[in-house]
Amino acid sequence: MDLNLTKEELAFRDELRAWLANNLPKDWNEWREKPIEESFPYLRAWQRRLQDGRWAAVSWPKEYGGRGATLMEQAIFWEEMARVEAPPMANSLGLGLIGPTIIAYGTEAQKKRYIPKILSAEEIWCQGFSEPNAGSDLAGLQMEARLDGDHYVVNGQKVWTSYGWIGDWCELVVRTDAVVAKHKGLSVLLVDMKSPGVEVRPLRQMTGESEFNEIFFRDVRVPTENVLGKVNDGWNVAVSTLMYERGSYGARLHLIFKRAITRLIELSRSVQRNGRPAAQDPLIRQKLAQCSAEIEIMRFNQMRAFSRITATGVPGPEGSIQKIFWSELNQRLQQIAQELLGPYGQLLGGDPRAVDKGIWSYGYLRTRGNTIEAGTSEVQRNIIGHFVLGLPRSY
Amino acid sequence: MEFGLTESQEFLKDSARKFFAGECPSAEMRRLMETDTAYDPTLWSKLTDQGYTGIIFPETLGGVGLGKVELMLLMEEAGRALLPGPFFSTVVLAGTILDAVASLAHKNKYLAPICRGEVRATVAIVESNASWNPRDIHLSVANGKLTGEKLFVSDAAVADFIIVIARNGVFVADSKARGLKISPMRAMDLTRKLYAIEFNETPTEEIGSTANLARAFDIATAALAAELVGGMQRTLDISVEYAKTRKQFGKPIGMFQAVQHQCADMYLETESARSAVYYAGWALEENSPDAATAVSIAKMYASDAGRTVGNRGIQIHGGMGFTWENDIHLYYRRAKGSETAFGDATFHRERIASLVIDSGGVSAKSA
Numbered sequence: 126m127d128l129n130l131t132k133e134e135l136a137f138r139d140e141l142r143a144w145l146a147n148n149l150p151k152d153w154n155e156w157r158e159k160p161i162e163e164s165f166p167y168l169r170a171w172q173r174r175l176q177d178g179r180w181a182a183v184s185w186p187k188e189y190g191g192r193g194a195t196l197m198e199q200a201i202f203w204e205e206m207a208r209v210e211a212p213p214m215a216n217s218l219g220l221g222l223i224g225p226t227i228i229a230y231g232t233e234a235q236k237k238r239y240i241p242k243i244l245s246a247e248e249i250w251c252q253g254f255s256e257p258n259a260g261s262d263l264a265g266l267q268m269e270a271r272l273d274g275d276h277y278v279v280n281g282q283k284v285w286t287s288y289g290w291i292g293d294w295c296e297l298v299v300r301t302d303a304v305v306a307k308h309k310g311l312s313v314l315l316v317d318m319k320s321p322g323v324e325v326r327p328l329r330q331m332t333g334e335s336e337f338n339e340i341f342f343r344d345v346r347v348p349t350e351n352v353l354g355k356v357n358d359g360w361n362v363a364v365s366t367l368m369y370e371r372g373s374y375g376a377r378l379h380l381i382f383k384r385a386i387t388r389l390i391e392l393s394r395s396v397q398r399n400g401r402p403a404a405q406d407p408l409i410r411q412k413l414a415q416c417s418a419e420i421e422i423m424r425f426n427q428m429r430a431f432s433r434i435t436a437t438g439v440p441g442p443e444g445s446i447q448k449i450f451w452s453e454l455n456q457r458l459q460q461i462a463q464e465l466l467g468p469y470g471q472l473l474g475g476d477p478r479a480v481d482k483g484i485w486s487y488g489y490l491r492t493r494g495n496t497i498e499a500g501t502s503e504v505q506r507n508i509i510g511h512f513v514l515g516l517p518r519s520y
Numbered sequence: 521m522e523f524g525l526t527e528s529q530e531f532l533k534d535s536a537r538k539f540f541a542g543e544c545p546s547a548e549m550r551r552l553m554e555t556d557t558a559y560d561p562t563l564w565s566k567l568t569d570q571g572y573t574g575i576i577f578p579e580t581l582g583g584v585g586l587g588k589v590e591l592m593l594l595m596e597e598a599g600r601a602l603l604p605g606p607f608f609s610t611v612v613l614a615g616t617i618l619d620a621v622a623s624l625a626h627k628n629k630y631l632a633p634i635c636r637g638e639v640r641a642t643v644a645i646v647e648s649n650a651s652w653n654p655r656d657i658h659l660s661v662a663n664g665k666l667t668g669e670k671l672f673v674s675d676a677a678v679a680d681f682i683i684v685i686a687r688n689g690v691f692v693a694d695s696k697a698r699g700l701k702i703s704p705m706r707a708m709d710l711t712r713k714l715y716a717i718e719f720n721e722t723p724t725e726e727i728g729s730t731a732n733l734a735r736a737f738d739i740a741t742a743a744l745a746a747e748l749v750g751g752m753q754r755t756l757d758i759s760v761e762y763a764k765t766r767k768q769f770g771k772p773i774g775m776f777q778a779v780q781h782q783c784a785d786m787y788l789e790t791e792s793a794r795s796a797v798y799y800a801g802w803a804l805e806e807n808s809p810d811a812a813t814a815v816s817i818a819k820m821y822a823s824d825a826g827r828t829v830g831n832r833g834i835q836i837h838g839g840m841g842f843t844w845e846n847d848i849h850l851y852y853r854r855a856k857g858s859e860t861a862f863g864d865a866t867f868h869r870e871r872i873a874s875l876v877i878d879s880g881g882v883s884a885k886s887a
Contacts, residue, residue: 411866507780
C-alpha cells in the first residue's frame with residue numbers, strides 16, 4: 126500500500142497540468158449556462174483541441190489515438206479535468222463507452238471507419254439500450270431486427286437515450302433471434318442516425334430539461350456489416366459497454382462533491398439558525414461532517430477498486446458499490462443543502478432570490494435520477510448479492 | 521499509487537487469519553468469555569510467539585517494527601475472530617501510549633516487557649462524565665499520589681500495571697499498589713471486560729506529558745475501527761451463509777430481495793469501513809497532515825456501520841439471530857463496546873466538523 130503517486134503518475138499529471146495551463150479555454154464560464162444545443166459546437170472544438178494534444182481518450186491504446194493510460198492515470202486525468210473545471214467533451218459516450226467497445230469487438234474495417242471520427246468529435250455517438258418495457262430487465266428488450274438479404278430491418282422504440290438529438294451514430298441493441306433464451310438472441314448494430322425511418326423526440330424530465338430522447342425506428346435498414354461483435358452475442362458486447370460506464374470517470378466525482386460540500390460549509394457560515402450561524406448549530410455540523418466524511422470514503426473506495434482492477438485486469442461487479450455509494454451520497458448532499466437553505470432552497474434559477482443561481486433546487490431534483498440512471502440501486506444490489514456474495518439470483 | 525496490500529501485508533493478514541482460526545475458534549472464544557477475565561495465558565504466549573505483542577514497536581525494544589497499516593490488518597483479523605482478552609488494552613493502547621510519551625528508560629521498563637509478552641497492561645482514561653475528550657479529564661496527580669475514579673477501563677483485572685491519563689500528565693500505577701481498587705463493570709461485551717478503578721492516595725510514576733497523547737489515541741482509535749471491520753466481515757459472512765442455506769417458502773431466503781439487499785448493504789458498509797480504516801492506517805504511518813481527520817472518518821463510519829451491519833445480520837437470521845447459541849450477538853455486543861470507546865460517531869463527526877468547518881479543513885491526500 127502506497128498512496129503516493131509513482132514517478133510515472135507524477136509525470137503524467139504534470140504533463141497534463143502543463144498542457145491545460147496553455148490550452149484550457151478561458152471563456153467556458155460564459156458558455157456553461159447556455160442550452161447545450163447552443164454550446165455544442167464549443168464542446169466539439171474543445172474535444173478536438175484535447176485530441177490535438179492526445180488527451181481526448183487517454184485510456185485507449187496508443188495505436189488508436191489514446192495513451193494507453195493506466196486506471197490510476199485515467200483517474201488522475203478526470204481529477205485534473207474536474208480541478209480546473211474543464212468543459213465536458215462533446216462525444217463523451219463515444220469516447221468513454223462506445224469507442225472502447227468498438228476497439229474490443231469491432232472488425233478492422235469498423236475500427237478504421239469509426240474510431241478516428243469519435244476522437245475528432247466529427248461523429249457524435251449515442252447509445253440505444255433501454256426500451257419502454259426493458260429498463261432494469263435490459264435483456265428483455267424487444268426491438269426487432271429482421272434479416273433481409275444483406276440488411277437488418279429494425280423496428281421498435283428506445284428511451285432514455287443521451288445525446289439522441291445530436292447523435293450521428295447509435296450503438297443499438299436489438300433482438301435478432303426471438304426464439305432462444307432472452308440473453309442469447311441479442312445483437313449490437315452500429316446505426317446511422319440519418320437513416321430513413323429514424324425519428325428522435327425529446328423526453329422532458331422532471332427538472333424541465335431534456336437530457337434524454339426517445340428514438341423511434343420504423344423499417345430502418347442497417348447493413349449486416351454494421352453488426353458489432355458476433356450476431357446473437359450482443360449481450361456480452363452490451364455488458365462490456367456497461368462495465369466502462371462504471372470505470373474511471375467516477376474519479377472526478379470526488380472533486381465535484383467536494384466543491385459542493387465546501388460551498389455548503391461556506392453557506393452555513395452566513396445562514397442563520399436559531400439566532401446564530403448554522404455553522405455553529407450542532408445538528409447542521411453533524412450532517413456536514415457526515416457528508417464530508419462520506420465524500421472522502423467514496424474516494425478511498427474508488428482508489429481501492431482501481432488497485433484491485435489493475436491487479437485483476439477486469440472491472441468487476443464491485444463497481445456496483447461505487448454506483449450505489451455516489452448516487453445515494455449525492456442525494457444526501459442535496460438534502461443537506463435543502464435543510465440549510467430552508468424556503469430559499471426551492472427557488473429556481475432565474476428567481477432573483479435564488480441561492481447560487483438555483484443550483485441547489487436543480488440539484489435536489491436532478492439527483493433523484495442518480496439512483497435510477499446507469500443501473501438502478503436495486504439492480505446494483507442484485508449484482509452485489511448474486512455476483513459478489515454468491516446469493517441465488519432473485520429474478 | 522497503490523491502495524492494494526503488498527505481498528508481505530497479504531501474508532501477514534492471511535497468517536493472522538489462520539492463526540486466530542486455529543488458536544481461537546468460536547468454541548474457545550466462548551469458553552473464555554464465560555471466565556471472569558476472558559484472559560488465557562497459553563493463548564497469550566502464542567500471540568507473543570507470533571510477534572503480535574510487539575508488532576509496531578521498535579526492534580530495539582523487542583518489537584517487530586511493522587507499520588500502522590500492518591497493525592490495522594492484524595486488528596481486523598483479531599476482530600474477525602472476536603479475540604477475547606487484553607490484546608487491545610495491552611499492546612494497542614498501553615503499548616502505543618508508552619511508545620508515544622515515555623522516555624527510553626521507561627520504555628525499557630514498561631514497553632519491552634509488553635513486546636516480550638511478559639506483562640499485561642491497560643489504560644485508564646474516562647471518568648464519570650464518560651467523555652473521551654481529553655478536556656474532560658479532571659483527575660490529577662499530586663505529590664506522586666492519585667485519588668479518584670476512572671471508569672470503563674478494559675481488562676484491568678489482568679493488568680500488571682495501569683497507565684493513568686491525568687490532567688497533569690501520564691502516569692503508571694502498579695495494579696497491586698496501595699489504595700488501588702479494581703471492580704468489574706457489568707457490560708454488554710463479554711469478551712472484553714470493563715472495570716472501574718478507584719485510586720486512594722495511590723503512588724504513581726510519571727512517564728510523560730499529555731502533549732504527545734493525541735497521536736497514540738489516534739492509532740488506538742483507528743485500530744479499534746479496524747477491529748470493528750473484522751467483526752463486520754464475520755457478521756456478513758455468517759449472514760450470507762445463512763441466507764444461502766436457510767429455506768422458507770421452498771427457497772433459500774437469500775433469493776428474496778428484501779434479504780439479499782440487506783446483504784448487499786452489509787457488504788457496502790463493510791467495504792467502505794475497510795477503505796476508511798486502511799486509509800487511516802496509511803495516513804498515520806506517513807504522518808500525513810490529514811491523519812487526524814482520516815482517523816475520525818474511519819471511526820465515525822465504522823462505529824455506525826458496525827452497529828447497522830449487526831442489526832441487518834441479526835434480522836437476516838430471523839429467530840436464530842435472537843438466540844444465545846448463535847455467535848452473531850457476541851459480535852453485536854463487541855460492536856457496541858467499540859462504538860462508544862474512543863468516541864462514537866457523533867463524537868467524531870463533531871471532531872471532523874471542527875477540522876473541516878472551523879479551521880478550513882485538511883483534505884485527504886489527493887492525486
